[in-house]
Amino acid sequence: MTPPTAQVLDRNATDKPAANTLAIADCDVHVVPGDQKKELFPFLEKRWQDYMSTYGLRPRQGFASGPAYPKGQPDAARRDAYPPGGKPGSSLSFMREHHLDPLNIQMAVLNPLRTGQGMQNLEFGSAFCRAMNDWQIAEWTSKEPRVKASVVVAYEDTPAAVAEIEARAGDPNFVQVLLLSRSAEPFGQKRYWPIFEAAAANGFPVGIHAFGYGGAPVSGGGWPSYYLEEMIGHAQCQQALLMSLCMEGVFERCPDLKIVLVEAGFGWLPSLCWRMDKLWERMRDEIPHVKRPPSEYVREQVWLTTQPMEEPEFKPHMLDLVKWIGWDRLLFATDYPHWDFDHPDHALQVRITEEQQTKFFLQNAMDLYKPQPVI
Amino acid sequence: MLLPYLEDYWADTVQQRGVHPLDTIGYPVNAPLTCRPDWRVEGQKPGTSLERLQTDALDAFGLSYGIANCIYGVQLLFSEDMAKAFARAINSWMAAEWLAKEPRLRASIVVPTQSPEFAAEEIDYWAQDKRFVQVLMIVMDEMPLGRRNYWPIYEAAQRHGLPVGIHAGSAYKNPVTPVGWPSYLVEDYCAQSLAFQSMTTSLICEGVFQKFRDLKVVFLESGVTWLPAHLWRLTKFWRGMRSEIPWVTEPPWEIARRHIRLSAQPLDGPGDAETIETIIEHLRSEDMLLFATDYPHWQYDGLAALPSGLSDGLIRKMMIDNPRATYSRL
Numbered sequence: 001m002t003p004p005t006a007q008v009l010d011r012n013a014t015d016k017p018a019a020n021t022l023a024i025a026d027c028d029v030h031v032v033p034g035d036q037k038k039e040l041f042p043f044l045e046k047r048w049q050d051y052m053s054t055y056g057l058r059p060r061q062g063f064a065s066g067p068a069y070p071k072g073q074p075d076a077a078r079r080d081a082y083p084p085g086g087k088p089g090s091s092l093s094f095m096r097e098h099h100l101d102p103l104n105i106q107m108a109v110l111n112p113l114r115t116g117q118g119m120q121n122l123e124f125g126s127a128f129c130r131a132m133n134d135w136q137i138a139e140w141t142s143k144e145p146r147v148k149a150s151v152v153v154a155y156e157d158t159p160a161a162v163a164e165i166e167a168r169a170g171d172p173n174f175v176q177v178l179l180l181s182r183s184a185e186p187f188g189q190k191r192y193w194p195i196f197e198a199a200a201a202n203g204f205p206v207g208i209h210a211f212g213y214g215g216a217p218v219s220g221g222g223w224p225s226y227y228l229e230e231m232i233g234h235a236q237c238q239q240a241l242l243m244s245l246c247m248e249g250v251f252e253r254c255p256d257l258k259i260v261l262v263e264a265g266f267g268w269l270p271s272l273c274w275r276m277d278k279l280w281e282r283m284r285d286e287i288p289h290v291k292r293p294p295s296e297y298v299r300e301q302v303w304l305t306t307q308p309m310e311e312p313e314f315k316p317h318m319l320d321l322v323k324w325i326g327w328d329r330l331l332f333a334t335d336y337p338h339w340d341f342d343h344p345d346h347a348l349q350v351r352i353t354e355e356q357q358t359k360f361f362l363q364n365a366m367d368l369y370k371p372q373p374v375i
Numbered sequence: 376m377l378l379p380y381l382e383d384y385w386a387d388t389v390q391q392r393g394v395h396p397l398d399t400i401g402y403p404v405n406a407p408l409t410c411r412p413d414w415r416v417e418g419q420k421p422g423t424s425l426e427r428l429q430t431d432a433l434d435a436f437g438l439s440y441g442i443a444n445c446i447y448g449v450q451l452l453f454s455e456d457m458a459k460a461f462a463r464a465i466n467s468w469m470a471a472e473w474l475a476k477e478p479r480l481r482a483s484i485v486v487p488t489q490s491p492e493f494a495a496e497e498i499d500y501w502a503q504d505k506r507f508v509q510v511l512m513i514v515m516d517e518m519p520l521g522r523r524n525y526w527p528i529y530e531a532a533q534r535h536g537l538p539v540g541i542h543a544g545s546a547y548k549n550p551v552t553p554v555g556w557p558s559y560l561v562e563d564y565c566a567q568s569l570a571f572q573s574m575t576t577s578l579i580c581e582g583v584f585q586k587f588r589d590l591k592v593v594f595l596e597s598g599v600t601w602l603p604a605h606l607w608r609l610t611k612f613w614r615g616m617r618s619e620i621p622w623v624t625e626p627p628w629e630i631a632r633r634h635i636r637l638s639a640q641p642l643d644g645p646g647d648a649e650t651i652e653t654i655i656e657h658l659r660s661e662d663m664l665l666f667a668t669d670y671p672h673w674q675y676d677g678l679a680a681l682p683s684g685l686s687d688g689l690i691r692k693m694m695i696d697n698p699r700a701t702y703s704r705l
Contacts, residue, residue, distance in 0.1 A: 267604025
């Protein structure tokens, strides 16, 4: 496969990315099966193979293939991220050469997005998620120690999601449980609690990645017109679900729970925390189960990946922002192979100390995910 | 209270069909945020006493003008005709019961957004009364507010030199959060500032301010501190995807500074003056904030409607210069 237009970059020895000496962890990398029948079907029961061929995926959106809003690039991918004859994010050997080696990546966390999550048919969704987890091991983590997988679960079916988490517990191929932000109902709600409890009990942080198919418009005031608006809206979705987790008391009930908000920036966090704290104070009688100001739970139990990183008009304002959030809460991510990729050399446009740099680009992620070798 | 101001057919309808008051679940009468304890009047709905408004707000804060925004469930109705009738009744009630009795009061024109055509007619009708100083919408309506569907409203507002006030509130035609209906009022209210983020995106991306170059939009009860980081994000994405909206030819943060104003209560900052000062720096404009009491809502106590950390110069601008520049009728 090649990108659908003629403007394909011809990658040769002279235009490879410059070698990057700074060791980094990349907390948001996207992968897809290059050949679904060959790679995924071995892990999917015959019934669901047939279902997929006959009925298709059927998420909570109208188009049979392709996203609700056409992306900025084909498959939202960088033009130079197509392996020879394949889809972006489908080849380990290409990713090594194109991404892991030149950017000196110590750990890459895989977040597969096209899985059984958000499917209308919950049984199918669970089977598809399970197959994607097996596929991540077979094609990625068993072959490359720097790559770690996420346990994708069909979170609209709570018992099935819990069973999948328990089935992967203690498996060093996986470093987190993965949900998508646009759920059917806010994630703090009671129906989802067993998922968070199971993740916490089994030592998995829960990554919540932007996107998904909950069925609700991406704004509280209806569907916008443009892809650009949908993308920006992922920040409002993450705020809404974080607010829900706080106000429903999920962090209070589940003190070992660690939440990672993936691919929605982080600039909005301080303002949201100030607002939540004030409202908590004012309406504590409505939510007596929330014992402390919401910002305290956020400070202890929430991390955020950085891409797409906000870019202030006056660059040093970024330092105020990170100071409010904490240098220990942000996990660097590139979003490879997607077109809105953040490069570690260019994304953070301010001078920081060596200690801050180490935490931001590598150590926070290592401390949180604690990747273990696959034996 | 509204019956005498409704046309006969609608007054009859209200009585025959037992139409309930259009109060929404957004501000339950007894909820703490809805009214400050010392501003409550025994046995009365908050914000229904002119006398208390005079003493508690106009006199207490020494105001020359107070702009009244009536947040009532007109936008929640599904019938365009019914919405038109109720909007007319609300505005008539506002003129007769409030503006006629208190010379310091000004008001906003409630419009039936269900039909932008009717809404524009309502603006044309009340614009002749100079005591109406802005058009009023709510932040969560059926569609994002930048959509062309609503442009007849902006066209009428601009033609009469009226800013469009967008107040916290939902028509409840969509879940109030983009991930579904929450459980608690505290979430409903908290989510208002998320909707203001979305509508900032919508108004700018759809090109409302390219089309209506003289239009000012005033965010009311929106919170403030979310704005700088949101504009950083919006401008970054515009750089990457501006080919999708080629009519937006300048960075969103510049458009926002020119066209968007915010009432500064609540501000949603932390308590300390130093951080507030930093947030104001992040705004990179002293022209955007407008003083507001948010009377009778319980956002602060005493007369502390202004957070600490603001310079005297900025306070003067918020209380005098910026409102005058925004509201040509003040």
